[in-house]
Amino acid sequence: MAVRAQRPLIRPLVQRLHAYVPGEQPKIPGLIKLNTNENPYPPSPKVLAAVKAAVDGRLRLYPNPTASGLREKLAQLHRCAPENIIVGNGSDELLALATRTFVEPVAAFVSTRDESTKSAALSRALPPSEGKVQYFNPSYSLYPVLAEIAGAVTNAVPLNADFTLPALSSLAKRGWDFKAALSLITTPNAPSGRGFSTAELDALCAKSKGVVVLDEAYVDFAREQAMALALKHSHVLVSRTFSKAYSLCFQRVGYFVGHADLIAALDKVRDSYNVNGLGQIAALATLADLPYYRRNFRRIITTREQVTRELTGMGWTVLPSQTNFLLARPTRFSAEDWLAKLRAKKLLVRWFKYPEVRDYLRITIGSEAEMEVFVKTVRAIAAGS
Numbered sequence: 130m131a132v133r134a135q136r137p138l139i140r141p142l143v144q145r146l147h148a149y150v151p152g153e154q155p156k157i158p159g160l161i162k163l164n165t166n167e168n169p170y171p172p173s174p175k176v177l178a179a180v181k182a183a184v185d186g187r188l189r190l191y192p193n194p195t196a197s198g199l200r201e202k203l204a205q206l207h208r209c210a211p212e213n214i215i216v217g218n219g220s221d222e223l224l225a226l227a228t229r230t231f232v233e234p235v236a237a238f239v240s241t242r243d244e245s246t247k248s249a250a251l252s253r254a255l256p257p258s259e260g261k262v263q264y265f266n267p268s269y270s271l272y273p274v275l276a277e278i279a280g281a282v283t284n285a286v287p288l289n290a291d292f293t294l295p296a297l298s299s300l301a302k303r304g305w306d307f308k309a310a311l312s313l314i315t316t317p318n319a320p321s322g323r324g325f326s327t328a329e330l331d332a333l334c335a336k337s338k339g340v341v342v343l344d345e346a347y348v349d350f351a352r353e354q355a356m357a358l359a360l361k362h363s364h365v366l367v368s369r370t371f372s373k374a375y376s377l378c379f380q381r382v383g384y385f386v387g388h389a390d391l392i393a394a395l396d397k398v399r400d401s402y403n404v405n406g407l408g409q410i411a412a413l414a415t416l417a418d419l420p421y422y423r424r425n426f427r428r429i430i431t432t433r434e435q436v437t438r439e440l441t442g443m444g445w446t447v448l449p450s451q452t453n454f455l456l457a458r459p460t461r462f463s464a465e466d467w468l469a470k471l472r473a474k475k476l477l478v479r480w481f482k483y484p485e486v487r488d489y490l491r492i493t494i495g496s497e498a499e500m501e502v503f504v505k506t507v508r509a510i511a512a513g514s
């Protein structure tokens with residue numbers, strides 16, 4: 130038997146890594162799935178027809194390596210040039226690319242899990258901002274995972290207790306580093322559902338020295354959107370996805386909009402054929418039928434407001450939502466108990482163990498019929514039946 134080298138087979142960074150935990154996708158017949166913010170309505174019939182029509186012998190060919198047709202249409206939509214757009218295998222892929230493109234992997238050489246020890250060790254050697262990925266807490270729980278994988282130092286800065294954005298003047302005191310290599314901002318916020326005003330975001334971006342990504346995964350359900358900031362500031366990228374609002378999670382298509390230099394840098398790091406061909410076709414057909422989707426946004430927003438009123442009427446605390454989900458603090462039982470009680474009645478919602486949100490449930494807005502069942506079931510459980 131060969132002598133095995135002393136070196137571990139798996140990088141210490143990967144051994145220490147806390148992997149991302151996606152929402153469950155259980156196959157339970159009759160389950161009402163309100164846990165992963167998928168759209169309850171199917172893609173447009175034209176999208177389904179376009180995808181079906183593309184399934185033939187052409188599957189043997191590589192897809193367009195730069196998604197050029199899709200980027201042209203997106204550029205028209207957002208009044209910019211195709212050079213301002215990069216398409217990804219979902220926006221998750223682009224968020225990962227951003228950590229690899231803009232952040233030095235300084236933490237990869239410090240073997241500790243403790244963030245303050247890590248920061249202290251690193252700041253002796255390097256300007257620490259260059260290896261820093263920062264974000265608000267709570268926000269998208271993928272960010273710290275991507276940062277860890279990239280060997281970055283993470284900086285999680287708490288939102289206000291009511292999940293609003295802290296005043297710009299208080300951010301530095303709270304530990305926000307305006308020089309951080311990469312700042313990731315979920316807007317509207319997940320999991321709170323809160324919207325942030327474009328004026329507030331503009332001021333934050335103007336003060337930032339590193340790259341700022343505004344992750345607008347839920348923006349189609351919001352009153353305001355911040356796309357203009359990606360075209361105004363050369364260090365700001367806006368992230369969008371076809372997943373949630375455009376009923377296309379399965380196909381994995383997302384994109385960034387921003388300055389051509391940042392886009393070109395991301396493009397260097399990107400895999401050659403990162404966006405599959407059927408995904409490109411589905412996204413193009415989606416853009417050709419936007420009125421269909423806008424009707425769905427209105428339906429979901431109407432249902433969201435109805436469910437907010439119903440739950441508030443039962444004494445629940447429901448945060449005002451600008452997304453297709455609600456963050457709500459239930460009464461009578463703990464949020465964790467509600468999760469189990471609802472699950473027993475075939476209603477699946479999301480509960481996060483993190484201290485900031487452990488008293489809340491995150492409830493995706495389903496169809497009108499699904500949300501009627503949800504509200505009825507909540508009433509029945511609260512009444513003890």
Ligand SMILES: *Cc1c(COP(=O)(O)O)cnc(C)c1O
Binds near residue numbers: 319346378382
């Ligand atoms: C769902 C989600 C994404 C990922 O979307 P994909 O395009 O499906 O990868 C990104 N950011 C936030 C905040 C999300 O909730």
